[in-house]
Amino acid sequence: MGGFFGTVHADNCCMNDLFYGTDYNSHLGTRRSGMTTYDSESKKFNRSIHSLENAYFRSKFEDELDKFKGNIGIGVISDTDPQPIIFNSHLGKFAIVTVAKIVNIDELEQEILSKKHHFAELSSGHTNPTELVGLLIIEGKDFVEGIENVYNKVKGSCSMLILTETGIIAARDKLGRTPIIIGKKEGAWALTSESTSLPNLGYDIEHYVGPGEIVEITAQQGMKQLRAANEEMQICSFLWIYYGFPTSNYEGKNVEEVRFAIGKQMGQKDDSEVDCTCGIPDSGTGMAMGYAEGKKVPYHRAIAKYTPTWPRSFTPSDQTRRRLVAKMKLIPNRAMMQGNRMLFCDDSIVRGTQLRDNTRDFYDYGAREVHMRISCPPLIYGCPFVNFTNSKNDMELITRRIIEKLEGDPNKNLEKYIDSDTPEYAQMVEEIRKQFGLTSLKFNTIDDLVTAIGLPKCRLCTHCFDGSSHY
Numbered sequence: 001m002g003g004f005f006g007t008v009h010a011d012n013c014c015m016n017d018l019f020y021g022t023d024y025n026s027h028l029g030t031r032r033s034g035m036t037t038y039d040s041e042s043k044k045f046n047r048s049i050h051s052l053e054n055a056y057f058r059s060k061f062e063d064e065l066d067k068f069k070g071n072i073g074i075g076v077i078s079d080t081d082p083q084p085i086i087f088n089s090h091l092g093k094f095a096i097v098t099v100a101k102i103v104n105i106d107e108l109e110q111e112i113l114s115k116k117h118h119f120a121e122l123s124s125g126h127t128n129p130t131e132l133v134g135l136l137i138i139e140g141k142d143f144v145e146g147i148e149n150v151y152n153k154v155k156g157s158c159s160m161l162i163l164t165e166t167g168i169i170a171a172r173d174k175l176g177r178t179p180i181i182i183g184k185k186e187g188a189w190a191l192t193s194e195s196t197s198l199p200n201l202g203y204d205i206e207h208y209v210g211p212g213e214i215v216e217i218t219a220q221q222g223m224k225q226l227r228a229a230n231e232e233m234q235i236c237s238f239l240w241i242y243y244g245f246p247t248s249n250y251e252g253k254n255v256e257e258v259r260f261a262i263g264k265q266m267g268q269k270d271d272s273e274v275d276c277t278c279g280i281p282d283s284g285t286g287m288a289m290g291y292a293e294g295k296k297v298p299y300h301r302a303i304a305k306y307t308p309t310w311p312r313s314f315t316p317s318d319q320t321r322r323r324l325v326a327k328m329k330l331i332p333n334r335a336m337m338q339g340n341r342m343l344f345c346d347d348s349i350v351r352g353t354q355l356r357d358n359t360r361d362f363y364d365y366g367a368r369e370v371h372m373r374i375s376c377p378p379l380i381y382g383c384p385f386v387n388f389t390n391s392k393n394d395m396e397l398i399t400r401r402i403i404e405k406l407e408g409d410p411n412k413n414l415e416k417y418i419d420s421d422t423p424e425y426a427q428m429v430e431e432i433r434k435q436f437g438l439t440s441l442k443f444n445t446i447d448d449l450v451t452a453i454g455l456p457k458c459r460l461c462t463h464c465f466d467g468s469s470h471y
């Protein structure tokens with residue numbers, strides 16, 4: 001997905017806030033990071049970009065912080081391309097960072113080339129999506145018209161921060177698929193994908209930028225709306241299930257609170273006999289605590305994450321080592337599992353590779369029974385909007401492989417497998433349970449997920465569960 005952070009200071013250097021605020025988006029991306037500040041004295045943009053594929057954001061940038069000067073800056077943790085990109089254009093000089101997935105990038109690239117424009121950045125031999133967004137903006141007579149050009153042309157999603165010579169412009173995806181939150185403190189503003197970035201730096205949440213809304217923040221005028229929000233919103237429900245840091249809020253709804261509510265609802269309704277519950281770290285933890293309260297069983301930390309060196313995993317290109325990495329970061333605890341009917345909580349099942357390995361380990365470590373509860377409904381569709389599953393096609397999803405086995409066609413009768421009240425749905429879940437050797441398996445329902453988040457269903461994207469959203 002990726003995340004960004006920007007900050008505008010009235011009369012002091014923004015660097016400390018920019019550095020730590022960007023770092024607090026590190027859980028959202030693993031490939032590239034970058035920061036740019038604008039120094040109004042020298043009239044210069046200072047930029048640095050690093051790979052995150054073998055080290056953390058802070059360790060890459062801390063030796064060069066002194067080179068950044070200025071009161072305004074933007075930073076990004078990206079899952080794809082090198083950013084920020086700096087432009088000199090008829091709109092003035094500006095730097096841009098995006099959180100985007102552009103499904104029709106080839107078509108837009110051809111359109112831009114046919115107008116005799118060119119691309120200067122080639123990331124891994126491909127067009128850099130952030131540069132493409134910048135070129136679409138430059139087609140406008142001003143920033144608002146240029147950003148609307150992006151809204152009209154990009155299929156997928158695109159939120160952005162633009163650092164100009166006077167301030168920062170924030171534009172949230174037209175359907176609000178990804179968030180932007182604005183914080184304020186005495187003498188400074190912050191703009192971020194994750195509200196988790198704000199409290200330790202002294203900011204209070206001031207505004208949740210709406211879908212398609214464009215705001216500009218300068219030290220002189222504060223926050224000014226340049227474009228009103230769209231009526232329709234399709235914020236990604238996976239922000240609460242998986243992506244979000246527990247202390248983050250989107251649309252005023254806290255991630256940990258939602259995960260706890262999901263677990264509690266499932267615990268209250270569940271008639272399975274279990275001895276204790278345990279979360280698969282990290283995103284299953286809040287849910288398992290809620291489940292324990294709802295079911296009135298103890299919460300056991302029967303799996304510990306080796307946090308000293310595995311706060312998050314770098315993804316090796318080698319398949320065998322990738323699988324080993326997934327295993328090494330979590331350590332099951334025999335003392336807490338031995339002889340128990342264990343109920344584990346996890347965020348989702350995509351391909352199921354990890355679940356198969358985990359289940360075998362839990363039995364090996366002495367669990368008498370292994371029950372699994374999943375905080376989201378079965379994933380029936382890949383994500384065309386924020387790159388959640390990273391799948392090239394829907395057939396990588398365990399559900400589709402099972403539907404193919406049951407129906408002879410992975411695309412047949414999907415509506416029956418989406419509806420949790422049908423025999424087909426029950427059969428699909430039973431097939432997954434059997435494949436992984438689980439004692440029992442239950443998924444959350446779409447209705448209960450929506451209730452736990454606390455927004456109307458029509459304001460949420462639930463496309464990967466029911467195919468209900470659109471570009």
Ligand code: SF4
Pocket residue numbers: 177235236237238239382383384385386387388461462463464465469
């Ligand atoms: S399809 Fe799923 S992962 Fe993608 S934006 Fe919608 S809810 Fe989020």
